[in-house]
Amino acid sequence: xxxxxxxxxxxxxxxxxxxxxxxxxxxxxxxxxxxxxxxxxxxxxxxxxxxxxxxxxxxxxxxxxxxxxxxxxxxxxxxxxxxxxxxxxxxxxxxxxxxxxxxxxxxxxxxxxxxxxxxxxxxxxxxxxxxxxxxxxxxxxxxxxxxxxxxxxxxxxxxxxxxxxxxxxxxxxxxxxxxxxxxxxxxxxxxxxxxxxxxxxxxxxxxxxxxxxxxxxxxxxxxxxxxxxxxxxxxxxxxxxxxxxxxxxxxxxxxxxxxxxxxxxxxxxxxxxxxxxxxxxxxxxxxxxxxxxxxxxxxxxxxxxxxxxxxxxxxxxxxxxxxxxxxxxxxxxxxxxxxxxxxxxxxxxxxxxxxxxxxxxxxxxxxxxxxxxxxxxxxxxxxxxxxxxxxxxxxxxxxxxxxxxxxxxxxxxxxxxxxxxxxxxxxxxxxxxxxxxxxxxxxxxxxxxxxxxxxxxxxxxxxxxxxxxxxxxxxxxxxxxxx
Amino acid sequence: xxxxxxxxxxxxxxxxxxxxxxxxxxxxxxxxxxxxxxxxxxxxxxxxxxxxxxxxxxxxxxxxxxxxxxxxxxxxxxxxxxxxxxxxxxxxxxxxxxxxxxxxxxxxxxxxxxxxxxxxxxxxxxxxxxxxxxxxxxxxxxxxxxxxxxxxxxxxxxxxxxxxxxxxxxxxxxxxxxxxxxxxxxxxxxxxxxxxxxxxxxxxxxxxxxxxxxxxxxxxxxxxxxxxxxxxxxxxxxxxxxxxxxxxxxxxx
Numbered sequence: 001x002x003x004x005x006x007x008x009x010x011x012x013x014x015x016x017x018x019x020x021x022x023x024x025x026x027x028x029x030x031x032x033x034x035x036x037x038x039x040x041x042x043x044x045x046x047x048x049x050x051x052x053x054x055x056x057x058x059x060x061x062x063x064x065x066x067x068x069x070x071x072x073x074x075x076x077x078x079x080x081x082x083x084x085x086x087x088x089x090x091x092x093x094x095x096x097x098x099x100x101x102x103x104x105x106x107x108x109x110x111x112x113x114x115x116x117x118x119x120x121x122x123x124x125x126x127x128x129x130x131x132x133x134x135x136x137x138x139x140x141x142x143x144x145x146x147x148x149x150x151x152x153x154x155x156x157x158x159x160x161x162x163x164x165x166x167x168x169x170x171x172x173x174x175x176x177x178x179x180x181x182x183x184x185x186x187x188x189x190x191x192x193x194x195x196x197x198x199x200x201x202x203x204x205x206x207x208x209x210x211x212x213x214x215x216x217x218x219x220x221x222x223x224x225x226x227x228x229x230x231x232x233x234x235x236x237x238x239x240x241x242x243x244x245x246x247x248x249x250x251x252x253x254x255x256x257x258x259x260x261x262x263x264x265x266x267x268x269x270x271x272x273x274x275x276x277x278x279x280x281x282x283x284x285x286x287x288x289x290x291x292x293x294x295x296x297x298x299x300x301x302x303x304x305x306x307x308x309x310x311x312x313x314x315x316x317x318x319x320x321x322x323x324x325x326x327x328x329x330x331x332x333x334x335x336x337x338x339x340x341x342x343x344x345x346x347x348x349x350x351x352x353x354x355x356x357x358x359x360x361x362x363x364x365x366x367x368x369x370x371x372x373x374x375x376x377x378x379x380x381x382x383x384x385x386x387x388x389x390x391x392x393x394x395x396x397x398x399x400x401x402x403x404x405x406x407x408x409x410x411x412x413x414x415x416x417x418x419x420x421x422x423x424x425x426x427x428x429x430x431x432x433x434x435x436x437x438x439x440x441x442x443x444x445x446x447x448x449x450x451x452x453x454x455x456x457x458x459x460x461x462x463x464x465x466x467x468x469x470x471x472x473x474x475x476x477x478x479x480x481x482x483x
Numbered sequence: 484x485x486x487x488x489x490x491x492x493x494x495x496x497x498x499x500x501x502x503x504x505x506x507x508x509x510x511x512x513x514x515x516x517x518x519x520x521x522x523x524x525x526x527x528x529x530x531x532x533x534x535x536x537x538x539x540x541x542x543x544x545x546x547x548x549x550x551x552x553x554x555x556x557x558x559x560x561x562x563x564x565x566x567x568x569x570x571x572x573x574x575x576x577x578x579x580x581x582x583x584x585x586x587x588x589x590x591x592x593x594x595x596x597x598x599x600x601x602x603x604x605x606x607x608x609x610x611x612x613x614x615x616x617x618x619x620x621x622x623x624x625x626x627x628x629x630x631x632x633x634x635x636x637x638x639x640x641x642x643x644x645x646x647x648x649x650x651x652x653x654x655x656x657x658x659x660x661x662x663x664x665x666x667x668x669x670x671x672x673x674x675x676x677x678x679x680x681x682x683x684x685x686x687x688x689x690x691x692x693x694x695x696x697x698x699x700x701x702x703x704x705x706x707x708x709x710x711x712x713x714x715x716x717x718x719x720x721x722x723x724x725x726x727x728x729x730x731x732x733x734x735x736x
Contacts, residue, residue: 022620022664029487033620033664069487075570075620075664336706339487399705404488404514427487430515460621463570464484464492 013037013078014051016044023079026330027068028337029398029427032075032460036062040084042101042191045160049189049456052078053162058458061189063130064105067137068340069427070460071184077458080189082132089192093118096197097155102132102190107274110316114272118197119255121153123320125371127274132190137424138182138384140391142231142320145376149386151181152379153196161188161451174380179447182384184423186457186467187448200255202269205231205319207253209309211302215246215357218372219350219390222250226374230254231319236370237298238360238394239291246357248372249305256313275317279327285334289397291364298368323369333397339427341407342393344375344385345419352417353390356410360394363406370394382440383467385422393425404428423461431466445469484572485623489703490515491572495564497551497608498578500528502677503627506696507575508536514700516573517542520564522549523578551578552599554607561611570619574612576605576626579646581679584639594641601645606652613656616665624667625699626653630711633671633720636734657708670699672712688713 011018018035035057039045052059060074061082073079085101086108093116100109106120107127113119122134122141129139135157140149147153156169159180166188168177180187208229212218218234226232229252237247258269323329330338345352353372360367371393378387396403411433414421420437421429435441445468455468462468485491492515496504499521508519519541521529526546533544545567549560565571582597609624616622631639632646650669657667672695674686695712702710711717723731 022662027487030485030489030621031664032484033662070484075484076618077620337487398487398489401701401704404486404490404704428490431492460484464486 013055016048023073025069026066027339027427030070032073034074034077034079036079036081038081038084045189045191046165048080049160053456058456060459061185063133064128066126066129067424071424073460074458075460096199097194099194100131101192104131114203115270117200117270119200121196121198122150126324127321131193135190135193136185138381140386142233144386145226145374146230148376149379155194157193158191159188160191162456163451175447178381179444181381186462188451201258202256202261203272203316204256205253205314206256206260207251207312207314207319209306210250211305211307212248212250214244215354218248218250222374234372236372237302238367238370239295239298241361275325280329280331283331283335289333294368336399338395338397340393340395340425342422342425343414343419344387344389344391345417346389349417352413353392355413367394367396382444383438429465434465489706493518493568493571494573494575495520495571496575497522499523499532500525501577503692503695504575504577505532506692507699510696510700512536512539512541518568519544520547522547524550551604551608557608557611561615565615571615571622574624578605581642584641587641597641598645602648605649609656617663620664622665626669628669628671630671630673630716630720634724637732669709673716
């Protein structure tokens with residue numbers, strides 16, 4: 001290889017052209033280089049898998065790169081860019097399901113399906129995720145307490161593995177289906193899937209907004225009345241300390257019914273305008289987001305929210321995906337990047353959430369995307385993240401002294417409460433606590449070994465956390481003369 | 484794999500008995516570092532470092548013989564290391580000798596030995612490991628340079644020039660590794676109290692191996708290319724570089 005070239009020359013893997021590319025997650029931390037192959041024909045997935053195995057390479061699928069850490073990276077290996085698997089293969093818009101290629105994005109699904117009166121069953125904070133990624137992370141949205149996570153609405157999927165193609169569903173091979181749900185792409189390459197849709201009468205949301213004085217107030221209101229709403233989420237101020245610790249803006253709502261719209265607006269009830277996108281034009285220096293600027297933002301964000309407002313109409317992008325309006329918003333954290341810490345704890349561990357918010361606000365960590373939400377019961381996926389209780393997420397720029405030890409302390413609080421962190425967001429967990437967070441891990445490994453006995457499907461996340469097998473070796477000092 | 488805070492899980496050390504290297508390893512084992520290969524010429528010294536690291540949380544510390552001045556062995560060393568560790572997250576290059584300036588500057592062989600140990604040898608080893616990092620698509624090389632190489636003084640120009648060469652080589656190697664997923668970091672400590680400097684009068688702004696290690700770990704977290712330790716040396720040397728040669732020649736040892 002020619003190290004002086006800025007991009008490596010294209011090579012080929014059994015006829016598939018590959019390009020050496022440096023990939024990172026949404027947080028832009030820990031980049032690594034791999035040989036990227038763009039696939040557009042579903043049959044090619046099996047051929048590429050066979051070619052990678054024959055060439056003794058490791059392989060991983062990648063979608064739109066919205067996982068924050070290293071989940072969609074495979075350093076030195078073959079990365080299958082699945083965004084070309086973007087066909088809507090079949091649908092029944094009477095019954096409400098679609099069969100789509102794994103590379104189809106939720107953005108595409110919304111644009112195609114909303115005018116026909118159907119919405120995705122689960123929408124995360126961005127529309128720019130693929131269906132394959134949504135399954136691999138078993139994503140959740142503001143409706144988890146009501147509707148569960150994404151894979152609860154997947155009726156079947158097709159999985160390409162080193163041992164061949166598997167058609168799996170909750171009934172046919174449930175072990176492999178649920179190992180794939182939240183399995184971070186490590187059980188095989190998801191080629192296509194069938195998804196049940198949610199019927200909607202309009203593309204408007206009716207939203208109730210409340211400002212709460214502190215965290216306890218917020219959690220009490222969520223516990224009391226979340227079940228009255230399909231969607232619920234709270235933004236938390238993570239910089240204010242003392243009496244107003246964790247003051248919040250709670251937004252809850254549901255899809256507007258046709259009758260909720262003014263008569264004149266009913267004709268265009270299903271029009272969907274994703275809106276134009278601004279872009280972050282340049283990467284500002286790291287440090288633009290510091291405790292001062294974030295405190296100013298937090299104050300403004302809290303103050304601009306109404307103390308209490310009921311039934312306010314909002315668009316789908318404004319309600320679900322406000323940050324999608326700014327293309328490349330992840331760059332505002334500067335060249336060094338950022339991470340997101342997202343944990344879930346059981347219902348009875350509200351105190352843990354409080355202690356985490358205290359620790360983060362006490363560090364004056366510059367975090368402005370801080371989200372608290374209630375989860376309903378989890379699904380059977382051993383690596384699926386959601387569990388009945390609370391989930392808290394916040395963004396932090398990396399590089400601050402003491403950030404690593406702080407987050408390790410938070411992990412300990414989470415494990416002690418019987419909780420876990422979200423692998424789709426992770427970029428720094430210590431491997432030793434993974435199994436405590438995901439007690440089904442040994443069972444998951446056994447299912448995975450059945451379809452990938454040689455460990456061909458690998459990600460940087462899997463290597464870092466020892467997801468495929470424990471990394472801890474017996475302590476030993478061996479003497480060894482190399483020559 | 485290196486995590487988002489720049490912390491490695493595996494490391495190969497070229498010059499595994501260095502005091503500064505040992506301090507850096509201690510700090511990294513306190514974070515994520517678990518599996519380590521220490522290389523060097525003195526098994527007893529390597530074993531002592533290995534035992535300490537195992538005691539504080541490393542799960543596997545292997546030792547391997549390596550004469551850094553023997554470039555013929557470096558490719559095999561790198562191949563063996565990657566076979567043992569799977570992924571090499573960190574290559575820590577700490578092999579060095581101070582020499583004895585007053586004796587060495589009249590002895591061609593002694594001069595060559597210092598430069599081989601501090602520059603030629605490490606450079607060759609870095610080339611071998613750069614190949615591994617390029618292929619695996621990630622990993623970082625952390626290389627111990629010295630402020631002595633920033634502007635070479637009459638009082639230690641053999642050591643200083645060897646570090647100047649190593650420093651410049653590392654920066655160039657880092658440029659060649661851009662867009663490969665791999666990266667390098669140069670560490671420029673000032674006067675550090677170690678075995679290497681034992682018996683010498685401390686220089687201005689003398690520091691400790693532990694303080695240098697703390698600066699290195701912080702810089703790894705920030706993804707820095709160059710770290711000065713202590714940090715103000717960066718500005719002090721920006722000025723010292725400008726001193727007229729007649730004045731600089733008289734800088735004390």
